[in-house]
Structures are given as C-alpha cells and as structure tokens.
Amino acid sequence: MTAVEPGADMAALARRRLASFREVDVERSAFEEWDDRGRRFDVLVAASSWHWVDPSTGWQRAHDVLSPGGWMALLGHVVVRLPGEPEVYAETVDLHEQFCPGNPGWGHPPLEDEVRTTDEGWGLADGPGELFGPTIVRWYPAVQWFNGDGFADHLRSLSLYRRLDLDVREPLLDAVAERIRTRMGDRASRRYLSVLRVGQRAK
Template structure:
C-alpha cells in the first residue's frame, strides 16, 4: 500500500531526530569508514541522516516506487546505494556490514529468516539497531492520537509512554 503513494507516505510519516543518530554513533562507534545496511528504507527518512554521517550505506527497499523516491532524495550523496528487494531475498554478494539499521521496518521482516540473516550479514562485533517511534499521549492532542496510544498500549503492553 505504501508503495502506491510514496510522496504521501513520506509527507505524513514522522521523521527521526538528529539526536537519535548522534546516539547511534556513540553507541556503535560508527564513523566515516563504517558500512551500514539499512533494511526497509522506505522513502529515505533515516537514510538521509545515515548518509550525512559520511558512512557507506546500502539501503534495501522492496517497494519500487518507494526506492525510486529515496534515490531522488539521496542523489547528492555519493555514499549511498539503494537496492530494490526484500531483506529475505536480497543478494548480499558476500558483503558484511558494521551496523544494520531498521527504522520502523523490522516488523515487516519474516522472523524465521530475518534474525539469522542479520547475524550473517554483520561483521563480527557488528551492531543491529532497531529504531522506531513511541506513541505518547499528550494533553490537548486530537482524539485520534489518544485512540492510537490506547491501541499501542493494548498490543504493546509496558510501553512507558
């Protein structure tokens, strides 16, 4: 569904704060020499931030229209390659990565394949970073956000927000 309306998806999807990527660098030790695999890059919201760090990024996106949009958005970066594939079917060509990032996308990966595959494509001592949004109910927000928070709590119990 997202692939049919990539511009709309990009416009309404929340982005990620710069502090998140600063923390990612601190925790993983990634730098300009690091190789990053991004699984399910969507329209490139996290991809742009990863590219700005200067590391080498391989971004995988199964949706052709989504992948086309991210290619446009990162065209000025020479350190990003976007491949159209699912993670499960992607040809890694023997490549290994220092960090695997999945920004609000890991839930789309088949767990019977994905976890082992992630292990296999990471360098020894590599990092896997699963990034996502936390639904927080704030006073004064529209009722739809309150309803979403209730559903999130119901299906993801223990969420501190």
C-alpha cells in the same frame, strides 16, 4: 552505505534524493531475499520497518550480513499520552463510534510511563534468541501540537484512516476537527516515544 527497499517507487525516490551522496547505494529487494553478494557490514539499521521482516528468517539474515562484532539497531515510534492531559481519542470516542462503529483500532494510546517499562530486549514477540547480545535501549520523547484542522490533516495521512471509505473518513475528520476547536481550545497534542534498541552480533 547500502539501503535495501522492496518498493519500486520508494527505491526510485530514494535514489533521486540521495543522488548527490556517491557512497550510498539503493538496492531494490525484500531484506529476506536480498543478495548481499558476500558483503559484510559493521551496522545494520531498520527504522520503523523491522516489523515487515519475517522473524523466522530475518534475524538469522541480519546476523549473517554483519561483520563479527557488528551492531543491529532498531528504531521505532509509539504514540503515547500523559495522565491528566486532554487527549484527542478520549475527547472523540463518541464521534469515532458514530461514524465507524465497532472499529477495534480506536482507543487511547498507552501512557508514556507504561511504554517506558518495556525497556528490555528487542520489544518484539519473536526475538533473535542467541544471535545477538543484550540490548541497549534509549527513549526519546517528542510532541507535536496541532489546531483542529491540522490534526485532521495529520490523521488523513495514517493508514487507519486512509482505509476508511471517503464518505466515512471526511465527515469523521471534520467532526474531530470541530471537537478539537470547541472542546480543546483548538490545541491538541500528539506525543511520541521514539525508541532505539541496539545489540551486538554474537560470535
């Protein structure tokens, strides 16, 4: 197994954690610039990372490094909501607007059933054209439950919140935690749909 990672720190961390697996190599490079040294692979997997690859070159590169009959697999995750279930963003929209007005990133996650209708193709604006055959799509639902403080800590790990100035982020998240405690019974869900999209390399 060969792992390709562009970040120096992440590549070093992966090497440390995978040191006991002698058949795993971690190579530091962007996928588009990676030197495959003529190697060909049976499966190429990108987990929540393909959106970083330039589609104008990435799909052709994926096709080229796969053996004939090889498979491309993309994994992704979407935050979703269920109709009628209390949902944090709906309960805190006024707080988000108060502490960080006009941020276009705020808003409801899509309904789970709406996301499940996107079950054709690769789910991307720029697909691979004729380089890969029809996709197989599978959905895997999951849910995490948090109390108010736990949900606020979860939000602290997300880039949308990490980009906020500290003097905006912390009062906002303190208010979100308090709202979950007082309006949602100190119990809030974070629902996900994980999706696997698989396609075979065309000849």
